[in-house]
Amino acid sequence: MEIRRDLMLLWIVTILLFQNASNVEGRHQVIKKHKKKSSSKGSPAYAPSPEEPISQSPNYPPPVPSDPSDPPAPEDPNDPTNSSKNCIFDVTSYGAVGDGETDDTAAFTAAWKEACQVESGVVLAPEDHVFTITSTIFSGPCKPGLVFQVDGVLMPPNGPDCWPKSDSNKQWLVFYRLDDMTFTGTGTIEGNGKDWWELPCKPHRGPNGSTLPGPCNSPALIRFFMSSNLVVSGLRIQNSPQFHMKFDGCEGVLIDKLSISSPKLSPNTDGIHIENTKSVGIYNSVIGNGDDCISIGPGCSNVDIEAITCGPSHGISIGSLGVHNSRACVSNITVRNAIIKDSDNGLRIKTWQGGTGSVTGISFENIQMENVRNSIIIDQYYCLTKACRNETSAVYLADVAYRNIKGTYDVRSPPIHFACSDSVACTNITMSEVELLPYEGVLVDDPFCWNAYGNQETLTIPPIDCLQEGMPQKLAESSLYDC
Structure with a gap:
């Protein structure tokens, strides 16, 4: 009789343990479903206006801290050390x-x-x-x-x-x-x-x-x-x-x-x-003013500019560089997916005569122009007065690419203007899918080039026949232009 009772108790315990294990598994499944559901919630924190270019801001160094305007997580009212008000x-x-x-x-x-x-x-x-x-x-x-x-x-x-x-x-x-x-x-x-x-x-x-x-x-x-x-x-x-x-x-x-x-x-x-500044990202912004929209001075490198609406302004400029015979080094600058409108300049690189150093690794890509004077310009004779004298040295320009630059230009100036130093040629300029039409009136000026070398991956509008192929026969002393 006792043996039968013991067997009965053992059977009951076995059933209870099995049911309990099933309930634990069931609760575990509910938790997994809850997590999946909660992770699907969320809404964008910023919605640009329709005319702004839109870009997903890269996780560019430095990492973005959490937005202090976001509502804080629930706190324990009995623990004052957790209060964000502190x-x-x-x-x-x-x-x-x-x-x-x-x-x-x-x-x-x-x-x-x-x-x-x-x-x-x-x-x-x-x-x-x-x-x-x-x-x-x-x-x-x-x-x-x-x-x-x-x-x-x-x-x-x-x-x-x-x-x-x-x-x-x-x-x-x-x-x-x-x-x-x-x-x-x-x-x-x-x-x-x-x-x-x-x-x-x-x-x-x-x-x-x-x-x-x-x-x-x-x-x-x-x-x-x-x-x-x-x-x-x-x-x-x-x-x-x-x-x-x-x-x-x-x-x-x-x-x-x-x-x-x-x-x-x-x-x-x-x-x-920016000047003497490295590792910069400029994104999703609207700028209209009386001078350069964004200006990049000497000592800058690794600058990424994307989804900018610029204008009225004087455009996006690298320079001026080399003033008072100074040394200027700028490298790895990228501008892409931008709008420039109603501006005195578009994409500009400007240097003074007499400087040294170099500007290299510049990329302008996917830019929309709207009524822009001097849409694409390199000016190595930059001067604010008529008293500037000719000098033999210059900041060396190389590896500058213009890709998918389209829109309209102000006919008071040529849409493309490459005025490079007499003694230090600009080299490796790349033109691809550049199409610029007059904003009003008729096309009056062909592109201008002086001592500029590069290649056309596609035909430009207007045609740029003045860009010389290959490399110049002689480059100036390279030690002046190392950075």
């Missing part, structure tokens, strides 16, 4: 008024000082405020992941008469010696540049076609200096007294989804200027 330094909590008149500089510098000392700190200029600060240097080193987030309006004093006499009138907002820093937000950086533009800071257009003289000082709006692993995204930057944004001595820069604007006749208001 890392947000709202300038209004430091005394910033944000009424458009009060000087809020002290509040910004105090918030910066504290945010700099914590990892992933956020200096926040909140929306629905207009903050005024004077010329300020936000310097590091700081803890990694620092974010300067402008959701309201941030602006300098209104014009030269309101500029503090003790402040530099060459720059306004400076970020210095920083690593792994992001400048972002949904707000506006307003430059208040109108009164500065009336000063003769560069020879520029005056009444009735006259030219106003220079020079004088006007502040660049935003400057990054000797910094690395930078991200600038999402902001609207407008009406700068001079350059809107400059990068000098930097490495690892990602610029994405910016809007930069100033009037067509505002002098010297380059949109984005």
